Amino acid sequence: MKTFKNLALICTCSLTYLACAPSPPQDKANWRTLFDGQSLEGWHSVMGEADFEVVDEVIIGYAKANTPNTFLITEEEYGDFILELDLKIEDLSSNSGIMVRGQFDPEGRNGGGLVYGYQIEADPTDRAWSGGLYDEARRGWLYPLDLNPEAKSAFKMGEWNSYRIEAIGNEIKSWINGQEVAYVVDDKDARGHIGLQVHSINDPKDEGNKTYFRNVRIQTKNLNPKPFDKEVFVVSTLRNELTDYEEDWGWKLLFDGESPDGWIGAYKESFPEEGWHIEDGVLWVEAADGGESTNFGDIVTEEKYSAFDLAFDFKMTEGANSGVKYFVTLTEGNVGSAIGLEYQILDDKRHPDAKMGRDGNRTLASLYDLITAEKQPRFINSIGEWNRGRVVVHPDNRVEHYLNGIKVLEYNRGSEEFRDLVAKSKYKDWENFGEAEEGHILLQDHGDEVHFKNIKIKPFN
Numbered sequence: 001m002k003t004f005k006n007l008a009l010i011c012t013c014s015l016t017y018l019a020c021a022p023s024p025p026q027d028k029a030n031w032r033t034l035f036d037g038q039s040l041e042g043w044h045s046v047m048g049e050a051d052f053e054v055v056d057e058v059i060i061g062y063a064k065a066n067t068p069n070t071f072l073i074t075e076e077e078y079g080d081f082i083l084e085l086d087l088k089i090e091d092l093s094s095n096s097g098i099m100v101r102g103q104f105d106p107e108g109r110n111g112g113g114l115v116y117g118y119q120i121e122a123d124p125t126d127r128a129w130s131g132g133l134y135d136e137a138r139r140g141w142l143y144p145l146d147l148n149p150e151a152k153s154a155f156k157m158g159e160w161n162s163y164r165i166e167a168i169g170n171e172i173k174s175w176i177n178g179q180e181v182a183y184v185v186d187d188k189d190a191r192g193h194i195g196l197q198v199h200s201i202n203d204p205k206d207e208g209n210k211t212y213f214r215n216v217r218i219q220t221k222n223l224n225p226k227p228f229d230k231e232v233f234v235v236s237t238l239r240n241e242l243t244d245y246e247e248d249w250g251w252k253l254l255f256d257g258e259s260p261d262g263w264i265g266a267y268k269e270s271f272p273e274e275g276w277h278i279e280d281g282v283l284w285v286e287a288a289d290g291g292e293s294t295n296f297g298d299i300v301t302e303e304k305y306s307a308f309d310l311a312f313d314f315k316m317t318e319g320a321n322s323g324v325k326y327f328v329t330l331t332e333g334n335v336g337s338a339i340g341l342e343y344q345i346l347d348d349k350r351h352p353d354a355k356m357g358r359d360g361n362r363t364l365a366s367l368y369d370l371i372t373a374e375k376q377p378r379f380i381n382s383i384g385e386w387n388r389g390r391v392v393v394h395p396d397n398r399v400e401h402y403l404n405g406i407k408v409l410e411y412n413r414g415s416e417e418f419r420d421l422v423a424k425s426k427y428k429d430w431e432n433f434g435e436a437e438e439g440h441i442l443l444q445d446h447g448d449e450v451h452f453k454n455i456k457i458k459p460f461n
Helices: 002-020 149-153 244-248 416-423
Strands: 043-047 051-055 058-062 070-074 081-089 096-105 114-122 133-136 140-143 161-168 171-176 179-185 193-198 210-219 263-265 276-279 282-285 299-301 308-316 321-328 341-346 387-393 398-403 406-412 440-443 450-459
Touching (some): 043 114, 058 070, 058 193, 070 096, 081 096, 096 133, 096 161, 114 161, 140 179, 149 179, 193 210, 308 321, 308 341, 321 387, 341 387, 406 416
Antiparallel strands (some): 043 070, 051 058, 070 193, 081 161, 096 114, 096 193, 114 133, 133 140, 161 171, 263 299, 276 282, 282 450, 308 387, 308 450, 321 341, 387 398, 398 406
8 A cells, every 4th residue: 555655646746747847938929819818809799699708718609599600700800820729619519610811791791791701610510520621601611621531530529629720821721639631722812800600500409509719829920830741632722833732742733724735635646726725724625516526626644644633623614514534545446535434524404414324423523424423512613613623543443533622422443343333334345444554634525615724633653
């Protein structure tokens, strides 16, 4: 017993020493507190009717039914900054978020005021998109966490979560509890408010649930960006630009925004002399008669690729049909569009192909004529707006399709299940369809006007 008592005494003394030991030195000169711990001075509530109060140096927001999202926003606006704060959610109904460079229009929403712009999410649900970037009341999700699934476990429900957000130049990056989460490059807003959100709720039984904020501080001078140590996918809305971070991880542009370098016509020795155009950093094919590769022809990369991460932005005109194909070998000797696995680009509402095939497997973002993309309409941008496509082919032949950052299908190239699908498709007569070791990337001319930009690739081999 004496030994255990002495050990307990030693442990108690050690813990006391650690508790009393001075904190590691911090660069206090560059940090400014946005919340004094005693009042809401410098902040005001807008839009909804949820209440905020200060208790024990914590800002508490109380959910209120049947009122819009409520935001506690700073009176001051900020441009480039590093923001840190702690956030806690106690109930699954209490979605929240942090506005960065947030915009407020007091005349918006018929005079009720409108907050819009960049928001770093706090999502307590099983979806787990905390730390992702949502463009509030404007473009919707820019960085859902399907793009960084490892970060879905960073947020802890019912516990304090430490957020770090950097908004420097056109780049916005986020961390939760030290985990790297989102990386977005966008030039929509250069400055705006910091805002704390209490999300709207519809069920009165959820009224009064609390969201907590504390230790809100900001740097606006002598900024020292924190690099991401691991690779995460970067979402950029700029035209045909790579960050240094992307280049360091092996990304390269397939379209430089100025020339057709790296592309030629399918089954040709050069780029098409007409029909395909490059204007204002956009590569586009003009409309003809809606025929498949009967006008100006498909274009393909000069290089071939095996395992890769391919991203591209596309914009359709009304009723358009096109596609991005991969593992195109150009060896089949067929007439019409070159053979390959196809990420379908289609106006699902207006083009008849959407109702053909089986169970919608010719719709937008599907693996054409093989696998239907599982997507929700709210995550699809309208005709005439840019959508973001992505195809990831892993070295083990696992393939993923994404639409606007959300994974919509997955399959294994060459698997028994894949071959069964091919046997039921229009490709059944092509030997070993889709199983080539390498192939070209192809942009399809289907006789409709379609635009492309930000075509980038990271080879895995």
